[in-house]
Amino acid sequence: MSDATTYAVGGHREGFAATLREDNWWIGPVLTLVGLLAFVIYATWAAFAGNHYYTAPYLSPFYSPVVFTYTTAPGAAPLAHSWFGAWPAWWPAFLPASPALFILPFPGVFRFTCYYYRKAYYRAFSGTPPACAVGALPQKSYKGETAWMVFQNLHRYALYFALLFIAFLTYDAFISFFKDGKFGVGVGSIVLTLNVVFLTCFTCGCHAFRHLIGGKLDCFTCDAGSARRHGAWKRVSLLNARHMVWAWVSLFWVGFSDLYVRLVSLGIIKDLNTWN
C-alpha cells in the first residue's frame, strides 16, 4: 500500500481522478455529462431540422422569435408570424433554412457562460476537478478563468439578451391561448406557459443579475434607492440559492416544449384542448 510512486507524502493518490474517497463521487459528473450531452445533441438536431416547429397556436421556444420563415417546410410558421417575412436569398446554401439558427446562439451563450453551468462542465467535461478532493486533469500551467477564458466575464451581456427572450416567450405563451382569435386552453398552452415560468426562475436567479440588481452596492440602507435594490437583491437571492435546480428544470422543459410542439405538428400525438 505504501508504494512511493502512487502515494505522495501524506498518503494522497496522484493523478487524474485519483482519490481515497470511498463514496460514489463519479455519479455527479457522469449524470451531468449525460444530461448536457443529451440536451446538446437533441437541441442541435432540432435546430437543424428547420421543420415541425409550429402548429397553431404553438411555437417551439427553440424557434422563437421567428426572424424569417421558410414556409414550404412542413410545420413551419406562417408568414404572418415572421418578423422579416420570407426566407432570405442570401442565406448560404450549405446551411439548412432553419430560423432556429438565428435564435439558439443567444440562450446557448447564456447557458455556456452561466456560473452554474461553468461549474458543471468544468467538473464533468474538463476534469478541473472531476469532484472535490479527486485528482484534477494534470495541466502544465493551469490558468483558471484568466487567459483565453476571460470571455466568461461577459456573461452579463448574454443575460441582457436572455431577459429579452423572456419577453418573446411570454408573448408566445400568451398567444398560445388563442386559436383563430378564440380563447381556449390546450396542453400546449400549459407547456409553453410553464416554459416561461421556469426560464424566468432560472434567468432571474442569475449571479450577474443578482450583482447588477443590488449586490454591487456596499450599502443597502444608505438611501431609498439602495433600500429598494436591497429588497430586489433578497428576492433574486432566493432564486439564486436554487440556481442549479432551475438550470436543470428549465433546460429539460425547454427541450420538452420543442418536442411537444414537434410531435403535435407531426401528428404523432394529439393536443388535448378546448378548441376541438
Add this chain to the structure above:
Amino acid sequence: MAKTRKFRIWRGDEQAGDFQDYDVEVETGMVVLDAIHLIQAEQAHDLAVRWNCKAGKCGSCSMEINGKPRLSCMTRMNEYAPDETITVQPMRTFRVIKDLVCDVSWNYEQNKKIAPFKPGPRDADGNYRMKQDDVDRVQEFRKCIECFLCQDVCHVLRDHEQKEKFVGPRFMIRLAGLEMHPLDTADRIPKIKEEFGVGMCNITRCCTEVCPEHIGITDNGIIPLKERVVDRYYDPLRILWRKLTGKT
C-alpha cells in the same frame, strides 16, 4: 457499547511516510478525533495531531478522512459502516510537519497581504453606525474558523499548485467581507484581480462543499467579487461610460 474499529493513519514527516493500521475500541457517540486520541494514548504515543476545542470552533483539527477534508472533531464514528476501515491523512495542500499536522503558515502570509478594514469618518457623535441589513450580508464571512479545509480542497492550490497566483477561498471571503462593508473605504479590486487572483477560481465550489461553517464561499463571496472585477475591468459599456462621464 465498545466496538473494535479499524483505522489506517498516515504516519511520517516531510520526507516520507506510510499508512499504519490500528484497531481501537470505540464507544457510542465518539468522533474520529476521539478515536485518534485513544490510539495516541494506548498504542502510538508519538502520533502527532493538532486539536484544541473539540467543538468545531477552533479550526485546528482539519485532516482528510476517507479522502474528504473534514474537521475530525465533528466527524462522528457512526457515519461509517461498522466494518469500514477509516483512512486518516494530513491535508494535502500544505507541507506535512509530522503525521496529521501540517504547516499552515502560508495562509497567514496571504492574510497579511490584504489591506485591513479602513473606515471613513465617524458620525457627528463620534460613533460608527451600520444597519442590520448591511450587517447580515458580511456577517456570514465572519463565521470563518480558519480551518483551511477550503484551501486544502481548492484544486487551484491542491492539484495545480498555483499558490503564487491565488490566495485561495478563505481569503476571497475575507476580501468579500471587507469590500462589501458599508463603512470601509479601501479599494482592493485591483489586487483582487491581479495579485490575489480571483480569475484563477473556476467556481467549481469545492470550498463551499467542505466548509464546516456552511459559508456560501463561492456564491456569496467569490462570484460577487468576480462581478465587481467585471464592472471595473471587463464590461466594455461600463468602461466607456466611466471614460465619458468620469463617474464610477
